[in-house]
Amino acid sequence: MGAAFRITMRSTLTVAFLLLTGCGDSGPSSPQGGAPADTFPPRDTITITIEGLPPMNAAPGNPLTLQGIALGKRLFFDPLLSLDSTLSCAGCHKPEFAFGDSAIITPGVDGALGARNSPPIINAGWSDLLFWDGRGLSLEDQIVGPVMDVEEMNLPWDEAVARVQAHDEYPELFGRAFGSTRVTESRIRMAIAQFERTLISFESKYDKWKRFEVELTESERRGHDLFFSEQAECFHCHGVNDLLTDDDFHSIGLENPLVDRGRGAVTGNPLEDGLFKSPTLRNIGVTAPYMHDGRFATLDEVIEHYRSGGVRGPNVDALIPTGVGFDLSDQDVEDLIAFLHTLTDSSFLTNPAHRP
DSSP states (O other), X not given: OOOOEEEEESSSSOHHHHHHTTSSOOOOOOSTTOSOGGGSOOOOBEEEEETTSOOOOOOTTOOOBHHHHHHHHHHHTOGGGSTTSOOOGGGTSBGGGTTBOSSSSOOOGGGOOOSSOOOOOSSGGGOSSBSTTOOBSSHHHHTHHHHHOTTTTOOOHHHHHHHHHHSXXXXXXXXXXXXXXXXXXXXXXXXXXXXXXXXXXXXXXXXXXXXTSSOOOHHHHHHHHHHTSTTTOTHHHHOSSTTSSOOOEEBOSOOSSOSOOBHHHHHOOGGGTTBEEOOOXXXXXXXXXXXXXXXXXXXXXXXXXXXXXXXXXXXXXXXXXXXXXXXXXXXXXXHHHHHHHTTOOHHHHHOGGGOO
């Protein structure tokens, strides 16, 4: 059966309200300082359960609440957290691109460019390690770097905290989310992480087919069978569960010599040089360009890489037939791409709860 998700909460609000109207956005706020901590109402705690998957990697001391999610959503879309107040988290992670971006490298403040493509944020609550190289140990930890990175938002954290604390509305929103109007770096990160844990996508055509709600076309079905076959080998990294990623790191023969050490630069282990995290294939049809450096503009180019076998280099995965390539006909490629498009979840991409 396809994945189905259930949300339970200590609240009179309905699940439909949570999913479709913005996760309980707060109304008008009082001036900075707000009410004393003991006057804030109890928070509405939420539990998200996905059939067939383990519980999310929720951080200790940061349970999901309607109030925390609402605050995190507002912070995620607020450019206040960048040096010149022009770039928000959503500037690199746009809802219409499954919280990724269509640019090869998204410019940071003042047009600064890094070296990697913005990865989409989809079902990230189940990821053990974040970023292409896995240096983020949790969603809370992942948020630290982009805010102060000179190639991204370029704002020291102490200044970010001061800006939010001085804001007319944020202190009371922090009070509603955390019981106190005091703004801290930790609370900013906790709130944004809560919002990111709600970015759940399990309503694609593929999911509905697995639930016997729709039929696949002949081409889509052939692509499905290829995807899960030893001929194409896709499932080894992208089909082990409904997350459509093994959440592990691989080298697929992209380059030699290496321009980017990837996982090896984090661990210091030369046996991990050139390894990058397997992205989820959910919504893959809207997350171009592809790979950690955005080198491939289309799914056709991605599959052609595998069909060619890539290049021999250090630590290339044993499943990659470098220099030989996978035996895929033009019809196979067409069918694989047809199947990959069944992984698009239009309800996820257009959900009003995912907009500012």
